[in-house]
Amino acid sequence: MYDIIIIGAGTAGISAYKEAIKYTSNILIINDGPWDTTCARVGCMPSKVLISTANRMYDIEHANEVGLNIKSELDTSHVMQHVRELRDRFTRATLKDVDSWNPKHKINGRAKFINKHTIEVNGQLYSSKSFIIAVGSTPNYEAVWKEKLGNKLITSDEIFELETLPKSIAVIGSGVIAIELAQAMQRLGVETTVFARSKKVGVLSSPRLQQIAQVELSKDLNIKFEILPTSVESTQNSIKLNFIENAESKHIYVDYVLAATGRQSHLKTLNLENINSSFSDLKKLPLDNETKQLLDLPIFIIGDAFTQTPLQHEAANEGKLVISSCLNFPKVSNLKQLTPLGIVFSNPEMAIIGSNYSNLSKLGIEFITGYASYEKQGRALVLGKNKGAIEVYIDKNSRKLLGAELFVESAEHMAHLLAWMIAENVTIDDILQKPFYHPTLEEGLRTAFKHARRQL
Numbered sequence: 001m002y003d004i005i006i007i008g009a010g011t012a013g014i015s016a017y018k019e020a021i022k023y024t025s026n027i028l029i030i031n032d033g034p035w036d037t038t039c040a041r042v043g044c045m046p047s048k049v050l051i052s053t054a055n056r057m058y059d060i061e062h063a064n065e066v067g068l069n070i071k072s073e074l075d076t077s078h079v080m081q082h083v084r085e086l087r088d089r090f091t092r093a094t095l096k097d098v099d100s101w102n103p104k105h106k107i108n109g110r111a112k113f114i115n116k117h118t119i120e121v122n123g124q125l126y127s128s129k130s131f132i133i134a135v136g137s138t139p140n141y142e143a144v145w146k147e148k149l150g151n152k153l154i155t156s157d158e159i160f161e162l163e164t165l166p167k168s169i170a171v172i173g174s175g176v177i178a179i180e181l182a183q184a185m186q187r188l189g190v191e192t193t194v195f196a197r198s199k200k201v202g203v204l205s206s207p208r209l210q211q212i213a214q215v216e217l218s219k220d221l222n223i224k225f226e227i228l229p230t231s232v233e234s235t236q237n238s239i240k241l242n243f244i245e246n247a248e249s250k251h252i253y254v255d256y257v258l259a260a261t262g263r264q265s266h267l268k269t270l271n272l273e274n275i276n277s278s279f280s281d282l283k284k285l286p287l288d289n290e291t292k293q294l295l296d297l298p299i300f301i302i303g304d305a306f307t308q309t310p311l312q313h314e315a316a317n318e319g320k321l322v323i324s325s326c327l328n329f330p331k332v333s334n335l336k337q338l339t340p341l342g343i344v345f346s347n348p349e350m351a352i353i354g355s356n357y358s359n360l361s362k363l364g365i366e367f368i369t370g371y372a373s374y375e376k377q378g379r380a381l382v383l384g385k386n387k388g389a390i391e392v393y394i395d396k397n398s399r400k401l402l403g404a405e406l407f408v409e410s411a412e413h414m415a416h417l418l419a420w421m422i423a424e425n426v427t428i429d430d431i432l433q434k435p436f437y438h439p440t441l442e443e444g445l446r447t448a449f450k451h452a453r454r455q456l
Contacts, residue, residue, distance in 0.1 A: 008134035012303025015319025046087040054187035065384035130298035130326040135266035141259035166255035178260035205358035348388040349411035354403030366396040370452025385409035
């Protein structure tokens with residue numbers, strides 16, 4: 001019997017193995033598919049390469065915003081090759097690490113639970129004192145559409161395999177992945193149409209920032225809010241999408257359809273109902289969010305196998321911390337929660353830090369909103385990036401920073417500063433005593449904090 005069996009070798013599973021091997025060699029890690037991470041292979045990294053190239057092209061084409069007149073001839077024929085070359089570099093680093101592990105600890109195959117202590121892989125049974133489930137997730141798509149469109153319907157798992165950029169694409173969805181990839185494609189010269197189920201883009205929950213983002217992103221990107229295709233057809237050379245807009249039947253032709261409507265867990269492949277019949281309903285799994293323990297069992301589910309916020313840094317943190325509970329079961333420990341931090345690499349970038357506007361409102365917490373527009377912010381004007389706005393949320397009683405939402409240039413950097421502030425439980429008075437160099441984008445944070453303090 002093993003001390004720990006880890007199922008899944010993505011970010012969470014790899015992190016768990018690297019921590020577990022410090023304490024025991026009586027472990028096993030099982031993986032069905034590539035021994036690298038979603039982030040490196042089809043997620044964070046290749047998408048950021050594509051976005052970086054797209055933004056560089058956009059800046060060249062809009063150099064007039066900083067007083068330059070440029071006559072440029074841009075060739076995008078090597079863009080996808082560049083994306084794959086860097087993607088392969090990132091995955092090689094992960095695979096090199098995995099290849100260094102003891103081969104006796106690794107099994108290729110799909111695991112299925114027989115009971116709470118036993119799994120079956122490739123016809124063999126393996127028992128363990130504890131299990132870590134880190135099977136990850138896969139993109140959603142309409143099965144009927146896939147039958148009709150074949151390889152012309154792609155997800156974020158396939159888009160980076162395109163040999164060249166298509167001439168046109170329809171993106172279904174307006175969440176994080178949809179907006180990031182749609183904007184990048186549009187900036188690279190691909191005629192892009194976004195079909196959004198709701199009137200929302202990205203992750204922003206603030207009504208004011210959401211409205212600003214919708215208007216700003218729609219300036220260069222054709223987003224059809226609250227409209228989804230009614231049907232799709234595969235023609236000889238393209239795809240026809242039919243839809244209703246302003247009570248009229250319309251259609252467009254595109255080369256590809258990108259399904260970007262979220263992801264679904266791989267948990268259904270594990271036969272969890274063999275442990276407990278109630279586990280057949282994956283949406284109602286009795287998982288403790290603090291410990292990641294399944295019911296009262298020595299089974300822990302981590303990473304994006306069961307979460308609404310599939311973030312790489314949180315998956316890695318969970319993989320490392322859950323090992324203590326596995327080795328000391330039945331003594332189970334709460335995992336130290338990181339300050340919530342989510343970033344969308346749109347342009348302007350979006351970020352959610354700490355508690356967002358929606359959650360604070362639902363919880364009935366008395367908070368003050370500090371606001372700052374970046375349309376006239378000094379450093380943003382200098383950069384030609386004077387778009388968007390920010391909000392910071394301050395507890396009315398304790399004066400502590402609770403959270404923030406950003407839709408501005410370089411939000412990724414300011415978001416980290418804000419997350420660290422929240423983790424240190426600082427008050428608005430503490431923050432405004434810190435230095436804010438001039439001229440910087442961070443001065444906009446001070447403007448928002450001052451706006452909040454005036455209300456206090």
